[in-house]
Amino acid sequence: MTLDFSVVADAWKSLLFGALGTLFLAFSGMVIAMVVGVMGVVILRMQMRIPSLLVTLFVEIIRNTPFLVQIFFLFFALPLAGVRLNPTITAILALGLNGGAYAIEIIRGGVESIPKGQTEAGLALGLHKHEVFRLIVLIPALRAIYPSLASQFILLTLTTAICTSISAYELTSVGQRIEAETFRSFEVYFTLTSIYLVISLVTMWLLAALGRWAFSYPQR
Known part of the structure; x- marks a missing residue:
């Protein structure tokens, strides 16, 4: 067998745009996941029975079913509902x-790790409950759980490869098209593996830098 990486070299523009598509899907999904995560934790802390039960049910369904089944459900079942x-x-x-369900559990764990005395101190200072949650509970909790959220973002970035199953434009779908045209499976998927590795490492470095900037304690 003779290796020929010229087929992927010739398609570098398509692979670049595919990688950008992957990052777009991952970033957009993570934004939604953070919104879902924060809202879910807020609802759970309100301790209203029905909304809390719905949030818990959502988390359990998402965490205990494959992502492939979830995306198929949205793509093929929603049209039946118009x-x-x-x-x-x-x-x-x-x-x-999917990311939101995991974010709810991560953020909830961080929020529950904040000592109750800090909340009581905020209320004693005259802060509103919403201000106490945002300034005294949520921000310190995010500082504590940031590494877990960053890892979840990396995982979500790699999960985008499954989105090729519904023909979403991302790196794996581009690679499959190149492989179908050239029949160079090893070269194509070796290249895809390398690109995903680079994306993960660079994203990990950027998220670490962002964490140091956003959550570092003020210097005296």
């Missing part, structure tokens, strides 16, 4: 909901 979404929007929604 909701038709293109593959990209469906992929973003699926990634956001």
